[in-house]
Amino acid sequence: MRRYNLRHDVDGKWLVVDGVTVQPAKLDDVPLTGMGWPEACDMVALLNCLDAIESAARDYEALAAAE
Template identity: 60%
Template sequence: MRRYNLRLDGEAKWKIVDRVTMRTAELGGVALQRLPWAEACDMISILNSLSAIESASRDYEALTAAE
């Protein structure tokens, strides 16, 4: 499941929503909202990739700790 999704944020602008918190996602303290479509798509791809890496890292850490 992807952690981040797009939501329409006004006319032709988009925001990125964190499905865990159901709030607008932030990066470096900056809310990811009022973005043009292309920028929002790029950012959501990056955020979901980082989220997948973090999840895999936690899974790997748990496996190695159990050994």
């Protein structure tokens, strides 16, 4: 399941929504709102990749701790 998704913002712009908090996602404390379609799509892809990497790292850490 993907954590980050797109939603329409005001004036035809887009925002990235964090599925955990159901709030606009933030990058370095900057809300990811008011973006054009290509930029918003890139941000969703990037954030979902980073989330997958963090999840895999936690899984590997748990496996290593169990050994």
